[in-house]
Each structure stands twice: as C-alpha cells, then as structure tokens.
Amino acid sequence: MLEAQGKEPPTMKEHTKAVLEACTGQLVALGLLRRRRGLAVWQMNEEMWGGVGMQVQLTRHGATRILPVAQLVWDPVERLVAHGKGTGYRPWSPAAITRARVVLPAPDTGPIEFISPEVRGDMLDRFARLVQSDIVPTILNMADEGEILRHYRAGAGEGVGRAEHALAILAWVTKSLDLGADYGSLLSVQTQDETRSRLQAFHHRLTGSREARVLIGAKTAD
Structure with missing residues (x-):
C-alpha cells in the first residue's frame, strides 16, 4: 500500500498522480483547502482542523484504488507535543495528526477505483459523495x-x-x-x-x- 500523505514514492505512476490530483480537486470543489496532492483540509474551529487524506492501493488488475482517510489535527495540542519532544512543529506531517481513520465505502457504494489510463468523472462523483456522506461526519465525530x-x-x-x-x-x-x-x-x-x-x-x-x-x-x- 502506498500512502499519499507524506513524500510521494519516486515510483508513483503518472495515472496514480492524475487520480490523486483529480480527487484533491473534488475536495477543493467541496470547499476544502488543498495542502498537497492527496490531502485537503478545513478549519473546524479555533483549535481544530479536519482533513481528508488518501491512501492508494494498486490492484492486481492495475487499477488505482483510493482509500479516503478522515484526519483531525488539534493544533495547540500538537504544538505542545512537539515542544515536549523537542522537535519542530510540522502541520499535517504524520507525527502531527491527532486522530486518523480510514473510511471504507459501504458495499452498496462500491470501491473508489480508477482503471488506467482513465480518470472517470462518475468515479470522482462517487468519491465526492462518500466524502460528504461518510468522511466529513466521521471527522466531526472524532473532534470530541x-x-x-x-x-x-x-x-x-x-x-x-x-x-x-x-x-x-x-x-x-x-x-x-x-x-x-x-x-x-x-x-x-x-x-x-x-x-x-x-x-x-x-x-x-x-x-x-x-x-x-x-x-x-x-x-x-x-
């Protein structure tokens, strides 16, 4: 499994990059702020940020499957953690995520899967619906x-x-x-x-x- 939340592996295929760019664009269209390819965020309140990240699976059939990741950053807490560790604070680095949870689509929704070389619009729409119906509510629940x-x-x-x-x-x-x-x-x-x-x-x-x-x-x- 490849994760599109940190530095991208040098072997990432062009189709996978295109899929991540397109899915990130969908998040921006929903009102989130792009942090990087494969991650978009929004400020939930004065202290917390929500984020939608993406993990990538390359299937046996050569398709790029997106596994959305609900993420939460409690900013002042993560800053205190960095002070306690004696490290610099890097927002949205893997060490500065307060909670994270992969959100799998329900069976009746089906996987978010793109077969090379296409980036199908109907699959992007499926991704956007999943974000709105499942991922954003998951992040809100994680913010307690x-x-x-x-x-x-x-x-x-x-x-x-x-x-x-x-x-x-x-x-x-x-x-x-x-x-x-x-x-x-x-x-x-x-x-x-x-x-x-x-x-x-x-x-x-x-x-x-x-x-x-x-x-x-x-x-x-x-």
Missing part, C-alpha cells in the same frame, strides 16, 4: 475533546506516544503545566524501561518549555 483524551489515556500503556499525547491534552485543557498527578498515573502504566524513559524526558521538556508556557498563557490571557 473528551473522547480524544479518553482514547489517549486508555492506550497510555501501549506506547506509540499515547501517554505523551495525553499529557499534552491535559496541559491544554487545564491551561497548566502542573501535571504531577496525571504524570505519575501515566508513568505507572509504562511497562518498559524505554517508554518510561521517553515519558520522563517528554514531561521534563514540556514542563520546562518556555514556548509551551507562552502558548498556554496566551490562551489564558484571551
């Missing part, structure tokens, strides 16, 4: 702040940065970097030395970050 926090807290012991995200969310919603109790709770469920060390380093950088304090303080001043 409480559910996002529950998601990261529930998986805090599973690694993959979930505990770090939970700390960043708590910092943002409480407008405080005094996270001692929550930090201790999240640290207690880490079962590996590596994840414990990573969370300890994250907490140290986040609570000592001048930029994180400015971000939270600026919001409080409003």
Whole structure:
C-alpha cells in the first residue's frame, strides 16, 4: 500500500498522480483547502482542523484504488507535543495528526477505483459523495475533546506516544503545566524501561518549555 500523505514514492505512476490530483480537486470543489496532492483540509474551529487524506492501493488488475482517510489535527495540542519532544512543529506531517481513520465505502457504494489510463468523472462523483456522506461526519465525530483524551489515556500503556499525547491534552485543557498527578498515573502504566524513559524526558521538556508556557498563557490571557 502506498500512502499519499507524506513524500510521494519516486515510483508513483503518472495515472496514480492524475487520480490523486483529480480527487484533491473534488475536495477543493467541496470547499476544502488543498495542502498537497492527496490531502485537503478545513478549519473546524479555533483549535481544530479536519482533513481528508488518501491512501492508494494498486490492484492486481492495475487499477488505482483510493482509500479516503478522515484526519483531525488539534493544533495547540500538537504544538505542545512537539515542544515536549523537542522537535519542530510540522502541520499535517504524520507525527502531527491527532486522530486518523480510514473510511471504507459501504458495499452498496462500491470501491473508489480508477482503471488506467482513465480518470472517470462518475468515479470522482462517487468519491465526492462518500466524502460528504461518510468522511466529513466521521471527522466531526472524532473532534470530541473528551473522547480524544479518553482514547489517549486508555492506550497510555501501549506506547506509540499515547501517554505523551495525553499529557499534552491535559496541559491544554487545564491551561497548566502542573501535571504531577496525571504524570505519575501515566508513568505507572509504562511497562518498559524505554517508554518510561521517553515519558520522563517528554514531561521534563514540556514542563520546562518556555514556548509551551507562552502558548498556554496566551490562551489564558484571551
């Protein structure tokens, strides 16, 4: 499977590029803003952005199949995560997506599939209908702040940065970097030395970050 959400593989075929361009154009026609080929976004509120990305499957018959991806970026939270990791913030990079979910078409809709060399208009219309009927509602449902926090807290012991995200969310919603109790709770469920060390380093950088304090303080001043 090839993903059209980061840097494109050098072997991506011209037909696949044309399909992604056409599908991105459909998103723009629906009112979204193009970020790059295969991704268009819109600002949902002051803090959150929704995005429709695309994964690509090349079928055994040589067709290009599009798998739409519902994406959500909670911008200030992702900025806090970047401060805690000590990295720069790159919006819509794979490491800066708060939630993402592939949305498969229902069987009665059928796949979004383009047979080379054509980019059929009726298939683009099918893609646009799927975005409106399924993908946008999925993104709106994903934007529940409480559910996002529950998601990261529930998986805090599973690694993959979930505990770090939970700390960043708590910092943002409480407008405080005094996270001692929550930090201790999240640290207690880490079962590996590596994840414990990573969370300890994250907490140290986040609570000592001048930029994180400015971000939270600026919001409080409003």
